Amino acid sequence: MSRLIVIDDEPNVLYSLRQALARDGLEVATAQTARQGLGQIRQSPPDAVILDVRLPDMSGLEAFDKIREIDPQLPVIVITAFATTETAIEAMKRGAFEYLLKPVDLRQLRRVVAQALEMSRNRQEQHPSEVVEYKPGEIVGQSAAMQEVYKAIGRTAPQDVTVLVVGESGTGKELVARSLHQHSRRASGPFLAINCAAIPEQLLESELFGHEKGAFTGADRLRPGKFEQASGGTLFLDEIGDMTPATQAKVLRLLQEQRFERLGGTTTITSNVRLIAATNQDLDAQVAQGRFRRDLLYRLNGFTIHLPPLRHRLEDIPELVQHFVTLFNREHGKSIRSVHPDVMARLVQHDWPGNVRELQSAIRFAVVNSVGETLTVDHLPAHLRDTDRPALERPSPPLDILSLVDQMLTRGDSDIYRQVNDLVDRAVIERVLRFVNGNQVHASERLGISRTTLRSRIQMLGIPPVSDHED
Numbered sequence: 001m002s003r004l005i006v007i008d009d010e011p012n013v014l015y016s017l018r019q020a021l022a023r024d025g026l027e028v029a030t031a032q033t034a035r036q037g038l039g040q041i042r043q044s045p046p047d048a049v050i051l052d053v054r055l056p057d058m059s060g061l062e063a064f065d066k067i068r069e070i071d072p073q074l075p076v077i078v079i080t081a082f083a084t085t086e087t088a089i090e091a092m093k094r095g096a097f098e099y100l101l102k103p104v105d106l107r108q109l110r111r112v113v114a115q116a117l118e119m120s121r122n123r124q125e126q127h128p129s130e131v132v133e134y135k136p137g138e139i140v141g142q143s144a145a146m147q148e149v150y151k152a153i154g155r156t157a158p159q160d161v162t163v164l165v166v167g168e169s170g171t172g173k174e175l176v177a178r179s180l181h182q183h184s185r186r187a188s189g190p191f192l193a194i195n196c197a198a199i200p201e202q203l204l205e206s207e208l209f210g211h212e213k214g215a216f217t218g219a220d221r222l223r224p225g226k227f228e229q230a231s232g233g234t235l236f237l238d239e240i241g242d243m244t245p246a247t248q249a250k251v252l253r254l255l256q257e258q259r260f261e262r263l264g265g266t267t268t269i270t271s272n273v274r275l276i277a278a279t280n281q282d283l284d285a286q287v288a289q290g291r292f293r294r295d296l297l298y299r300l301n302g303f304t305i306h307l308p309p310l311r312h313r314l315e316d317i318p319e320l321v322q323h324f325v326t327l328f329n330r331e332h333g334k335s336i337r338s339v340h341p342d343v344m345a346r347l348v349q350h351d352w353p354g355n356v357r358e359l360q361s362a363i364r365f366a367v368v369n370s371v372g373e374t375l376t377v378d379h380l381p382a383h384l385r386d387t388d389r390p391a392l393e394r395p396s397p398p399l400d401i402l403s404l405v406d407q408m409l410t411r412g413d414s415d416i417y418r419q420v421n422d423l424v425d426r427a428v429i430e431r432v433l434r435f436v437n438g439n440q441v442h443a444s445e446r447l448g449i450s451r452t453t454l455r456s457r458i459q460m461l462g463i464p465p466v467s468d469h470e471d
Contacts, residue, residue, distance in 0.1 A: 007037035008052040034063035048116040053080035075116035141316035145308040157183035165278040167307030170357030173278035181234040189233030197239035215264025241281035324363035438466035
């Protein structure tokens with residue numbers, strides 16, 4: 001039988017909570033002062049505590065700190081009739097399992113108590129596994145797909161050749177680039193990374209090649225670019241598919257001749273940099289559409305490493321979770337030692353469109369949200385713990401859309417993505433508007449977009465009104 005201690009100075013509260021919780025088969029002890037409660041906790045350790053904020057001998061938050069000294073992992077549910085923002089923040093900051101207001105909703109309390117007791121049981125049943133320490137920037141995963149990546153890195157790293165790393169956003173392309181550098185003959189030299197999609201077009205060329213004083217407005221001094229700064233080492237160009245044609249031409253010349261000039265300069269500078277590029281785009285398709293230079297692509301993919309998406313290596317999730325828990329324990333001062341099997345089941349079932357970066361974000365959220373030594377489903381982000389909403393099937397694109405894409409390819413269209421998106425947007429918006437009888441407020445809520453965005457799309461796509469009812 002699970003044991004619970006309720007510490008509150010109001011006899012009627014103690015009576016009602018004892019009666020309600022005893023019906024769930026719990027052994028419920030009570031105390032009217034903090035000192036009585038602390039004595040009971042020392043004498044007969046409970047599985048959880050319900051603690052009032054205002055007590056006659058000391059504040060509930062002071063009592064909370066003393067409970068933490070006795071057992072740092074004991075779940076403590078804080079309740080109060082005098083709610084303030086600061087009290088709620090302080091209680092959760094100190095590690096309270098939950099913070100509830102009086103009069104307590106008994107149904108909610110029973111649910112929270114059940115969760116706290118579940119956490120206690122997990123703590124008692126699960127033994128911490130050996131913590132694996134990873135080096136900073138180390139790639140994590142032992143799946144067959146990742147073994148092929150490691151082999152490719154091993155074969156390529158010692159060779160001073162350009163490498164193209166291809167993979168979806170969030171798969172860890174920069175980690176591969178850093179690994180290539182660390183295992184190369186240039187490991188003692190600098191490693192610099194630049195995201196071509198994150199820098200405005202007019203600044204990217206200056207970032208890469210540098211500029212002379214007076215080369216443009218605001219250029220008040222000579223500034224070496226990344227190709228100079230990375231001399232003797234490695235330069236990583238992420239999202240190279242977003243590079244403009246003019247910059248592509250300059251990079252191509254550098255790869256061919258190993259020379260370049262700064263913006264506004266005439267002095268030729270010799271380059272001694274190994275280039276590693278990465279993209280989440282289909283560069284062959286970009287070439288076919290005239291958006292990427294074919295000769296540059298040939299220069300870049302002297303060797304190509306394909307990074308698998310996380311959904312293709314789900315067996316790596318437990319190891320990745322352990323890695324991130326260890327990392328965020330250290331970063332946020334937590335002491336999580338185990339992960340509940342239900343958590344791992346949820347994570348493995350998710351399809352991870354954001355890949356490892358999305359998993360990392362989810363585990364960071366869970367660690368920050370956690371109380372105790374075990375990560376549970378309740379700590380996960382809402383979209384991973386919501387079991388009330390059935391999972392949607394993800395069907396393949398309808399054949400008529402694929403046929404339409406084939407037609408566009410055949411006639412040489414260069415804006416297929418926009419055309420298809422407009423067609424899909426129009427069909428979805430019209431269907432939702434008909435469902436809500438033209439009510440744009442309800443339609444924007446069901447679509448998950450703002451009403452301003454909805455109106456803009458309706459106007460842009462020329463969607464006729466379903467009815468005169470907008471509000």
